[in-house]
Amino acid sequence: MKIQKAIHPLRGEITVPGDKSISHRAVMFGALAEGTTRVTNFLQGADCLSTISCFRKLGIQIENNTKEILIHGKGLHGLSAPSEILDTGNSGTTTRLISGILAGQDFSSTLTGDASIQSRPMGRIIKPLSMMGASIESVKGNNCAPLTIQGHSLHSIHYDSPVASAQVKSCVLLAGLYGDGITSVTEPYLSRNHTELMLSHFGAEITSEGSTASIKPDPKLHGLDISVPGDISSAAYFLVAGLLVPGSEILIKNVGVNPTRDGILRVCKAMSADIQLVNTSISAGETTADILVRYSPLHGTVIEGELIPTLIDEIPVIAVLAAFAEGTTIIRNAEELKVKESNRLDIMVKELTAMGCDIEGTDDGMIIHGGKPLHGSVIDSRLDHRIAMSFAVAGLAAEGETTIERSECVEISYPEFYQDLNKLNC
Ligand code: S3P
Secondary structure, eight states, X not given: OEEEOOOSOOEEEEEOOBOHHHHHHHHHHHHHSEEEEEEESOOOSHHHHHHHHXXXXXXXXXXXXXXXEEEEEEOTTOOOOOSSOEEOTTOHHHHHHHHHHHTTSSSEEEEEOSTTGGGSOOHHHHHXXXXXXXXXXXXXXXXXXXXXXXXXXXXXXXXXXXXOOHHHHHHHHHHHTTSSSOEEEEOSSOXXXXXXXXXXXXXXXEEEETTEEEEOXXXXXXXXXXXXXXXXXXXXXXXXXXXHSTTOEEEEEEEEOOTTTTHHHHHHHHTTOEEEEEEEEXXXXXXXXXXXEEOOOOBOOEEOGGGGGGSGGGHHHHHHHHHHSBEEEEEOSOGGGGGSSSOHHHHHHHHHHHTTOEEEEETTEEEEEEOSXXXXXXXXXXXXXXXXHHHHHHHHHSBSEEEEETGGGGGGTOTTHXXXXXXXXX
């Protein structure tokens, strides 16, 4: 994919696809509920299709006519043994959340995914699931997938998670559905809380206090209608593009702005961005709004601590934003970036440097001395969707031409990304 520097302002309205985290959970929890769950605005990205495919292999009938998804749930104990390996593709959320569910079944299963998934850390779920009495093993003994899980009844635990990770938290809470008492998880900082919000709407008894979530076992979950809000992680690319291209004004419609996900908005405002939220509403605990963004001259900021989990997937595109902002931006406590779909920390430092940015990597983040003009470059996405989209946005603001290699990986979370970007940039 080739991107030229934008010569006109980006103007107009855009509707981004449904939230990835919420789409995954709708399928998973719908499968465990009794009756039909109807999901609209489901993200038809490869990751969420992996979740559908895994649950079909576990005996759940799922109709996908793209406009809506119907999940014919069979209750907490209704899954059946898969006759083949469960393929979670590129999806960490599928892999880690489904492991919590499989740990409580009365059958065994094996799951694995692509090369990226097979190198991502699974020790972080093997440890708490083993504490609950689950038999879960890394086939190659390297704490990565493939994983074999022999399900059985589980003990409830309190888990002090060393990482602020919604995937770890959700894995333990889902295993807790099959526990013998209250299961709780405390994280260093609160991570996205879609599991807590959605499971309680399905009928689970789940409580949250600060960064601790607790769940009671064996609830009766019932099918629901779910309307998935637009994904703020996808909106982030248009937010940044609108801020960087002079004269731009973009209205991004129906975006999920749950406070555990809205860190990018707070960072943009701290950098003096002209951003307004309009038409705010709340449905099933999830807040949505239209985001109006206008081109703004920006300055650097510091991003650290409890803010990090609220914008973890947006850090690559925030680094692009910081590269064009006047002054220094410091990102700390973001070591989790090294174990995402790729090592996003190293890649952002290397490729922004190649575009002429003054940036240095640190052990847990980066320091960006912004404001120098960037020039186009050839960027390999490393098959990481967020790297591809971040550099597509950088290319709009950099001089000359930027080429994104293996750009098709955007299909993971935003299949129509380049078409939508073109609609605004013409
Ligand atoms: C997700 C949690 C985050 C995020 C990922 C989606 C989820 O991962 O980066 O894209 O849906 O729970 P971690 O739990 O590893 O932080």
